[in-house]
Amino acid sequence: KKLRIGMIPADGVGREVLPAAQRILEALGSRIPKPEFTHLDAGFEYFTRHGEALPQETVAAMQNDVDCALFGAVGSPTRKVTGYSSPIVALRKKLNLYANVRPVHSINGIDPRHVDMIIVRENTECLYIKQETLTTTEENGKEARATRLITERASKQIGRMAFRIALARARPEQPAGLTIVHKSNVLSTTDGLFRESVRAVMQENPDWSDASKIVVGEQIVDSMVYRMFREPEAFDVVVAPNLYGDILSDAAAALVGSLGLVPSINAGDTFVMGEPVHGTAPDIAGLGIVNPVAAIRSAALMLDHLGYTEPAKQIEEAVVDVLKEGVRTKDLGGSATTEEVVAAIEKRL
């Protein structure tokens, strides 16, 4: 039996961190089924050469030929480029990877704060459906509008995922916390629906509505950012609509030292794709100094999701050991190269 893994490095440092993750998966040896890596194209650079950012072959391979995938990062321009649309946003939708799960935790000895939270971000709707229009009016000149979609179906789906994750973190003496993030005070229809739908799924499982197991709370998104910085230890599992979840997870990365540490998985009911939270880091791309930990941890999360819990744990332990030893890239104040960090983790494994 083999483990077939689609590899989509895409742009920028994605091309440096995916090979790092590949080496770590290979270093696991017989602890997982023999990994078989398939390179798949996507990205802005691919678009500039071929006129499409996500070739149909990549989507088809993801649907038919691989068991799971890893994505690097895509360098989407901030200006509108005719014909271009972000391939990561498209992939999440096409494969119905409705949950983006982002654990953020501090490492003892590296960060003085005690952060141990999981951000569960809805991954397919909200403002990211990208329905934008531009018109011109007499009064305002150019007028741009964006449609924000929140559905009961997707909100309940992400709610169930959040409750499942919370329940798995509950301890007999310490219930898990679940915080619903929204802005229902202003956007009572859209955010109101999100909040109500997440709350509604509590009734589907007696464990989810049992306050000795999960304590459900909520926080308005702006004060959420404030509280997360003031008392990050107060948060456990956090569930949010797409845009808020995106912003919160970059902010949370600052609490633990670097975006280069924070992994994620895009998960649906039948497929999982690991992906570091960071982007293409154009300021350091190509220098060999990018932190590979986020991508390596994303590979570990992917394995964990597939049921290879023990090897996933071993990767995480090796990463923590190496960071504690002081083998750290520049973003963490160290001087190690990407290669040195990967080699150290490999050796541990």
Ligand code: NAI
């Ligand atoms: P970014 O995450 O690429 O970089 C932000 C800052 O963090 C930079 O100073 C960068 O050097 C640093 N950083 C990020 N990852 C790092 C790592 N692994 N090791 C060391 N330092 C790291 O965000 P930015 O600059 O806003 O976006 C750059 C490009 O990335 C844009 O084109 C954006 O569209 C794209 N992007 C893609 C994402 C994806 O593929 N899912 C997510 C976020 C941004």
Ligand code: MG
């Ligand atoms: Mg982001």
